[in-house]
Amino acid sequence: xFVAATSRCFCDRPWHEAIEQLAELEFSYLEIMIxxxxxxxxxxxxxxxxxxxxxxxxxxxxxxxxxxSLDSRxxxxxxxxxxxxxxxxxxxxxxxxITVRSAELGTPFNAEVERLVTLVRMAAVQGVKxxxxxxxxxxxxxxxxxxxFCNYAKGLGITLDPSYYVxxxxxxxxxxxxxxxxxxxxxxxxxxxxxxxxxxxxQIEYGKLLNQLGRYNYDRALCVDMKPLPGVDHAAELRKxxxxxxxxx
Numbered sequence: 228x229f230v231a232a233t234s235r236c237f238c239d240r241p242w243h244e245a246i247e248q249l250a251e252l253e254f255s256y257l258e259i260m261i262x263x264x265x266x267x268x269x270x271x272x273x274x275x276x277x278x279x280x281x282x283x284x285x286x287x288x289x290x291x292x293x294x295x296s297l298d299s300r301x302x303x304x305x306x307x308x309x310x311x312x313x314x315x316x317x318x319x320x321x322x323x324x325i326t327v328r329s330a331e332l333g334t335p336f337n338a339e340v341e342r343l344v345t346l347v348r349m350a351a352v353q354g355v356k357x358x359x360x361x362x363x364x365x366x367x368x369x370x371x372x373x374x375x376f377c378n379y380a381k382g383l384g385i386t387l388d389p390s391y392y393v394x395x396x397x398x399x400x401x402x403x404x405x406x407x408x409x410x411x412x413x414x415x416x417x418x419x420x421x422x423x424x425x426x427x428x429x430q431i432e433y434g435k436l437l438n439q440l441g442r443y444n445y446d447r448a449l450c451v452d453m454k455p456l457p458g459v460d461h462a463a464e465l466r467k468x469x470x471x472x473x474x475x476x
Contacts, residue, residue, distance in 0.1 A: 230473055
């Protein structure tokens with residue numbers, strides 16, 4: 228296991244300033260967010276100006292890219308073009324994992340299975356693995372559903388975000404069904420009434436979670452994913468959680 232950070236930890240700063248700040252905080256590994264709202268590059272930019280985005284993503288100073296995340300409002304062929312470009316970017320950066328969101332609740336189960344099977348096959352051509360984010364309001368939130376998707380779409384992995392099992396949950400979920408499939412992990416501290424709080428004030432049991440994943444030989448990133456909070460020393464919080472996670476490895 229190793230500690231990483233997402234690029235949206237400094238989504239309020241230009242790309243090179245964000246990367247420089249993470250390097251100064253002694254992070255060594257990076258997840259690059261290709262997002263509509265909180266990424267430094269959008270999915271449309273990735274398609275329309277691929278060389279520029281690739282050049283920027285290669286210029287990460289002392290940080291090594293280890294994962295990509297794609298969040299797009301596009302559907303159908305437009306989404307497929309964006310996903311294909313993301314796979315090419317991952318291949319060029321020697322990144323193995325791309326995280327995608329699952330369909331919203333109410334989407335036909337078979338349709339989502341077909342979509343995920345297609346994405347897994349497309350990614351395999353570039354030597355890339357697709358991971359499904361566990362997220363409230365989406366089909367992947369229920370661990371049993373997420374595990375079923377992985378069974379049908381062979382090769383599909385899970386990006387586990389435990390905050391969604393603490394914040395505003397109506398019932399307790401057991402993570403056991405998805406633990407064997409976890410290939411990426413995003414972390415921040417969370418309370419039932421606040422998605423992100425200062426480190427140490429939430430209910431995320433980091434040690435317990437890492438022990439659970441360790442039983443399945445998880446050896447990938449512990450990726451800090453914290454956005455700036457008003458009135459909080461963000462750099463100090465990022466340093467605190469990095470040191471905490473490193474102490475648990």
